[in-house]
Amino acid sequence: MPDGAQPVLDVKGLKTVFRTRGGEIHAVNSVSFDLRPGELLGVVGESGSGKSVTMMSLMGLLPSPPADVRAGEVIFEGHDLLKCSDEHLRSVRGAGIGFIFQDPMTSLNPVFTVGFQIMEPLRKHMGMDKAQARKRAQELLELVGIPDAGQRLKDFPHQFSGGMRQRVMIAIALACDPKVLIADEPTTALDVTIQAQIIELVRELRTKLGMAIVWITHDLGVIAGIADRVMVMYGGQIVEQGPVKTVLGNPQHPYTRALLTTVPSVRGARTAKLNTIEGQPPILKAAPVACAFHDRCPQAFDRCARENPARIPVGGGHDVACFWDPATNGARNG
Amino acid sequence: MGHAMADGGAPKKLVEVRGLKMYFPIHAGLLRRKVGDVKAVDDVSFDIYEGETLGLVGESGCGKSTCGRAILRLYDPTAGEIRIGGAEIAHADAETLRKMRPAMQMVFQDPQASLNPRMTVAAIIGEPLDEHTTLTKAEKNARVYELMDQVGLNRTFANRYPHAFSGGQRQRIGIARALALNPKFIVCDEPIAALDVSIQAQVVNLLEELQDRLGLTYLFISHDLSMVRHIADRVAVMYLGRIAELGPRDGLFETPLHPYTEALLSAVPEADPDAETTRQRIILKGDVPSPANPPKGCNFCTRCPKVMDICKSVKPDLIEVQPGRHVACHLYNQTTTMTAGQMAASEAKKSIQQGEKR
Numbered sequence: 212m213p214d215g216a217q218p219v220l221d222v223k224g225l226k227t228v229f230r231t232r233g234g235e236i237h238a239v240n241s242v243s244f245d246l247r248p249g250e251l252l253g254v255v256g257e258s259g260s261g262k263s264v265t266m267m268s269l270m271g272l273l274p275s276p277p278a279d280v281r282a283g284e285v286i287f288e289g290h291d292l293l294k295c296s297d298e299h300l301r302s303v304r305g306a307g308i309g310f311i312f313q314d315p316m317t318s319l320n321p322v323f324t325v326g327f328q329i330m331e332p333l334r335k336h337m338g339m340d341k342a343q344a345r346k347r348a349q350e351l352l353e354l355v356g357i358p359d360a361g362q363r364l365k366d367f368p369h370q371f372s373g374g375m376r377q378r379v380m381i382a383i384a385l386a387c388d389p390k391v392l393i394a395d396e397p398t399t400a401l402d403v404t405i406q407a408q409i410i411e412l413v414r415e416l417r418t419k420l421g422m423a424i425v426w427i428t429h430d431l432g433v434i435a436g437i438a439d440r441v442m443v444m445y446g447g448q449i450v451e452q453g454p455v456k457t458v459l460g461n462p463q464h465p466y467t468r469a470l471l472t473t474v475p476s477v478r479g480a481r482t483a484k485l486n487t488i489e490g491q492p493p494i495l496k497a498a499p500v501a502c503a504f505h506d507r508c509p510q511a512f513d514r515c516a517r518e519n520p521a522r523i524p525v526g527g528g529h530d531v532a533c534f535w536d537p538a539t540n541g542a543r544n545g
Numbered sequence: 546m547g548h549a550m551a552d553g554g555a556p557k558k559l560v561e562v563r564g565l566k567m568y569f570p571i572h573a574g575l576l577r578r579k580v581g582d583v584k585a586v587d588d589v590s591f592d593i594y595e596g597e598t599l600g601l602v603g604e605s606g607c608g609k610s611t612c613g614r615a616i617l618r619l620y621d622p623t624a625g626e627i628r629i630g631g632a633e634i635a636h637a638d639a640e641t642l643r644k645m646r647p648a649m650q651m652v653f654q655d656p657q658a659s660l661n662p663r664m665t666v667a668a669i670i671g672e673p674l675d676e677h678t679t680l681t682k683a684e685k686n687a688r689v690y691e692l693m694d695q696v697g698l699n700r701t702f703a704n705r706y707p708h709a710f711s712g713g714q715r716q717r718i719g720i721a722r723a724l725a726l727n728p729k730f731i732v733c734d735e736p737i738a739a740l741d742v743s744i745q746a747q748v749v750n751l752l753e754e755l756q757d758r759l760g761l762t763y764l765f766i767s768h769d770l771s772m773v774r775h776i777a778d779r780v781a782v783m784y785l786g787r788i789a790e791l792g793p794r795d796g797l798f799e800t801p802l803h804p805y806t807e808a809l810l811s812a813v814p815e816a817d818p819d820a821e822t823t824r825q826r827i828i829l830k831g832d833v834p835s836p837a838n839p840p841k842g843c844n845f846c847t848r849c850p851k852v853m854d855i856c857k858s859v860k861p862d863l864i865e866v867q868p869g870r871h872v873a874c875h876l877y878n879q880t881t882t883m884t885a886g887q888m889a890a891s892e893a894k895k896s897i898q899q900g901e902k903r
Contacts, residue, residue, distance in 0.1 A: 257742065257743060258741055372832045374832055375832070402604035402605055402768065402833075403768070403770070403813055404808060404812045404828075404829045405832070406812065406814075407812035408828055408829070410814070411826075411828050429741070429742060430814065431816035432814030432815050432821075433814050434816070435814060435815060435816045435820075435821045436814045436818075436821040455818050456818045456819070460817075460818070460819075470742065470743065473742060473745075473746040474746075474771065474816065475771045475774060475775040476771055476774075476815060476816075477770050477774055477798060477815075478798075478815060478820075481774060481775065481795075482775075484750060484753070485746040485775060487743070487747045487750060488743040488746070491711050491744075492741070492743075
């Protein structure tokens with residue numbers, strides 16, 4: 212990596228395959244990325260692009276079968292999480308790497324109080340006793356901006372609104388001061404005004420706690436507001452990666468370019484007609500041998516159907532997996 | 546676009562909604578006594594002109610879907626009048642209503658749930674024709690194929706079942722079914738919410754093409770402000786069962802009048818990192834109150850950054866403050882347009898009032 216800092220999380224060549232009755236689905240195909248301390252990495256892609264599966268496979272959260280993590284390594288604090296013991300993995304989950312799931316309605320246990328659910332990781336991982344854990348749980352609820360925190364610990368999840376439940380999820384994920392926080396579409400199920408509250412909260416917490424965050428979303432607008440770096444996924448692969456300003460300001464991959472123009476804006480000029488990406492996202496029955504986007508790509512040429520492009524650096528920590536060069540509107544050298 | 550203005554002259558009203566109320570009773574206790582109402586739609590009035598798209602936006606639970614369903618009499622409204630093409634809908638009996646159904650149709654939010662998994666595409670699209678027309682089998686087939694062409698579905702898929710289609714294609718099936726009886730008015734209830742971004746644009750473009758070709762009138766219900774800005778001619782913003790602001794699209798998005806519209810627009814993130822760092826956001830505090838127990842006075846007063854004393858006691862009416870622009874807010878009560886000076890004056894007045902209280 213160009214920057215000197217050691218990555219906190221280093222993923223190399225991750226491959227995940229689902230075995231289904233209809234054959235194998237190659238959901239994650241040789242995904243490599245790293246996460247540096249304190250940075251916020253945005254992961255964008257449509258549903259089925261493999262963004263959630265990537266993050267879940269690196270923490271061993273996918274049930275096997277049907278999921279099978281075929282290859283790759285995930286280095287976190289000197290250990291390969293794909294090869295280490297279940298016990299070690301358990302000590303990493305929650306304590307080293309926190310996870311916020313997409314749906315705050317279903318990811319909290321309805322039969323336990325919110326306090327119990329926040330205290331659980333504290334007692335398991337940090338060896339706190341009940342009184343200490345309760346004190347810390349109250350602090351956490353205050354940290355995520357839930358009023359009257361001490362009383363609310365005794366409440367059950369159904370007594371909270373969607374935005375409040377997502378705050379509870381964040382509090383649980385933050386409980387053991389993780390080095391890495393993985394947030395899987397944390398605001399997708401929420402309304403825009405509540406989404407704005409949660410984004411503001413994460414911004415604040417980041418400066419306060421300084422952890423590295425992976426933020427999965429399909430909303431480029433959210434990414435633009437909070438991420439340092441962005442990774443665009445399509446067909447289980449990373450097609451473009453780089454600092455958020457260069458990727459959104461000067462997108463290199465036709466998919467990223469299309470994605471940026473297909474979403475209308477609430478400000479600025481209004482187009483008469485929306486740009487569309489024709490066709491459907493692919494279902495990957497086998498490991499890709501061609502560019503996954505070639506049949507929807509307006510720029511595709513014959514090489515795209517024969518060969519799967521590797522990620523090529525284009526300068527400034529920005530790389531793209533594409534044979535086409537927007538600068539010359541022709542084939543990319545190399 | 547501006548379909549409404551296309552043929553010159555005064556645009557004709559197709560849909561008129563007056564004082565629409567839709568309350569759902571709450572039953573509680575051992576005897577299931579009625580203890581209150583969820584006021585999902587609480588006194589809503591608006592018009593939709595022929596050939597235009599009215600966007601209805603708001604957060605989840607604000608009553609926008611209930612409103613759309615009540616207009617088509619999928620619910621029996623608690624009070625109010627609904628007229629579509631001059632015909633009274635709200636109190637019509639079942640037989641009259643059935644005869645009016647072909648003119649008003651609906652596209653549902655979840656294309657997975659709104660299609661019968663045991664019917665083929667041809668049967669789904671053909672069902673309204675069975676119910677409301679006396680076409681022969683051959684005529685019906687021809688019409689089904691014509692509809693499939695119109696929405697961009699391959700004719701050879703006519704005998705497949707919904708599971709064989711992707712989300713975007715299923716939504717096209719739903720649109721074809723809605724079009725089968727040549728309706729004038731279609732309520733689109735979050736038609737793109739369940740779709741991926743790259744597919745959303747395809748469906749929105751299809752809806753616009755169909756409108757141009759067939760002269761349809763839409764009520765487009767969505768929580769996606771950017772999509773509404775794209776498709777709608779006029780926009781109504783709902784909050785907690787009431788319309789906060791109603792006006793032409795450009796004016797409403799450029800200079801929102803109601804503090805809620807302002808906050809809602811400022812909360813939408815933009816895919817431009819430079820703009821994002823400099824943009825001023827209005828972060829609303831707290832959550833939407835329960836519609837079973839809305840706050841007294843203006844229903845937005847618990848979260849409003851510009852709240853005044855009067856807001857907590859008097860319900861503001863939806864009034865026209867500029868040509869075509871309606872807003873329900875006490876900030877605009879005395880004068881049509883408030884200048885910065887007047888705003889400051891009212892602020893000062895407010896602090897005096899508070900001072901007197903203490």
